[in-house]
Amino acid sequence: MMASRLPDRGPGLDVPATMRAWVLGDPGQLSLVEKPVPVPKRAEVLVRIDAVAICGTDLDVIANGAPAMIQGGLPFNKDFTPGHEYMGTVAALGPGVDEFRPGDRITVEIHAGCGQCKRCRMGMYTSCLNYGLNYGAFDKGHRANGFTTDGGFAEYAVNNINTLVRIPDAMTDEEAALVVTAGTSMYGFTELGGLIAGESVVVMGPGPIGLLGAAVAKALGADPVILTGTRDNRLKIGLELGADHVVNVRQEDPVEAVRRLTGGAGVDYVLECSGAHDAVDVAGRMLNRGGRLCLAAFPHEPAMVDVAHLVRNNIYVFGIRGEGRSATHRAHALMAAKRFDATKIHTHTFPLAELPTALRYARERIDDAIKVILKAHGAGERARA
Numbered sequence: 001m002m003a004s005r006l007p008d009r010g011p012g013l014d015v016p017a018t019m020r021a022w023v024l025g026d027p028g029q030l031s032l033v034e035k036p037v038p039v040p041k042r043a044e045v046l047v048r049i050d051a052v053a054i055c056g057t058d059l060d061v062i063a064n065g066a067p068a069m070i071q072g073g074l075p076f077n078k079d080f081t082p083g084h085e086y087m088g089t090v091a092a093l094g095p096g097v098d099e100f101r102p103g104d105r106i107t108v109e110i111h112a113g114c115g116q117c118k119r120c121r122m123g124m125y126t127s128c129l130n131y132g133l134n135y136g137a138f139d140k141g142h143r144a145n146g147f148t149t150d151g152g153f154a155e156y157a158v159n160n161i162n163t164l165v166r167i168p169d170a171m172t173d174e175e176a177a178l179v180v181t182a183g184t185s186m187y188g189f190t191e192l193g194g195l196i197a198g199e200s201v202v203v204m205g206p207g208p209i210g211l212l213g214a215a216v217a218k219a220l221g222a223d224p225v226i227l228t229g230t231r232d233n234r235l236k237i238g239l240e241l242g243a244d245h246v247v248n249v250r251q252e253d254p255v256e257a258v259r260r261l262t263g264g265a266g267v268d269y270v271l272e273c274s275g276a277h278d279a280v281d282v283a284g285r286m287l288n289r290g291g292r293l294c295l296a297a298f299p300h301e302p303a304m305v306d307v308a309h310l311v312r313n314n315i316y317v318f319g320i321r322g323e324g325r326s327a328t329h330r331a332h333a334l335m336a337a338k339r340f341d342a343t344k345i346h347t348h349t350f351p352l353a354e355l356p357t358a359l360r361y362a363r364e365r366i367d368d369a370i371k372v373i374l375k376a377h378g379a380g381e382r383a384r385a
């Protein structure tokens with residue numbers, strides 16, 4: 001290993017000058033290159049990435065570009081490293097940082113807003129109005145790692161201290177890499193009203209966010225929690241994670257099933273994680289009057305919606321981006337307390353060098369893949385001090 005080129009900030013880990021990192025070329029084209037290890041600035045740390053999970057949004061970014069935005073445009077051929085659901089070890093500190101120490105095991109959230117716009121001032125940093133403005137004369141300091149700044153398909157990344165959550169020794173790297181997914185589900189319930197104990201909840205779509213959505217809803221005391229989807233193997237995992245009921249929408253009309261399971265009343269909240277073209281209509285009919293719908297998936301096509309039904313029934317519709325309002329911290333607290341076992345959605349592990357294979361497993365759901373995780377460092381190299 002080469003000596004650190006970072007200024008002296010205490011003991012630190014042995015940080016090399018360069019690292020292996022995947023970069024995005026043309027759409028769908030990734031190559032593993034040698035890049036300089038980034039240097040943390042004020043309020044930032046350098047993170048040695050120990051594990052990174054693949055998200056459906058990574059597949060979108062790599063194939064189509066959006067919602068990534070680099071230097072004001074699409075992320076192709078800009079030396080950009082995608083990947084955003086990672087955990088690791090603090091390796092070095094930026095100037096003035098004393099909130100963390102080198103060697104701390106942490107997991108991360110994605111967005112560090114600019115801190116100066118109207119939305120950041122409201123605490124809505126995942127909806128920062130200066131999204132992607134972090135280059136040249138437009139540098140507002142915004143970061144969304146793996147979207148507007150370099151992300152986690154690499155050996156190291158820079159993170160704002162506000163995006164870090166310390167994890168207990170008992171939490172494995174793989175489990176810690178799933179915290180941000182649970183954080184997205186938590187953000188959905190935060191925006192729906194937060195206090196969902198005793199309230200009825202439907203989660204639509206047993207993808208990673210939906211499955212952990214059912215787990216978070218139950219851990220927060222929602223009753224009943226109903227999970228809908230098309231794949232029995234995933235619905236079964238939903239039951240193990242805390243759903244009270246599951247509905248296979250290929251076997252039963254989901255609106256009728258929800259009415260049956262709630263004595264005709266419908267539910268108070270729906271977390272929509274399926275991205276199905278009719279999802280808003282179906283959710284609207286599952287809700288009781290005054291109910292609330294949170295959209296956490298993005299369909300690829302515009303959808304026709306019976307708006308009149310939503311209006312007549314005073315149904316509130318929320319969209320969420322990412323894992324805002326420190327939801328990752330709250331999700332982490334539930335996981336550290338072992339309120340649910342997020343690792344039930346972790347199905348496959350690959351080394352960092354096999355990212356293309358890992359992406360193919362995630363995209364084609366090979367061998368019933370749900371969450372595919374890459375390990376950047378071998379077990380022997382991991383800090384467990």
Ligand SMILES: [Zn+2]
Pocket residue numbers: 055056057058084085
């Ligand atoms: Zn993600």
Ligand SMILES: [Zn+2]
Pocket residue numbers: 113114115116117118119120121125127128129130
């Ligand atoms: Zn902002």
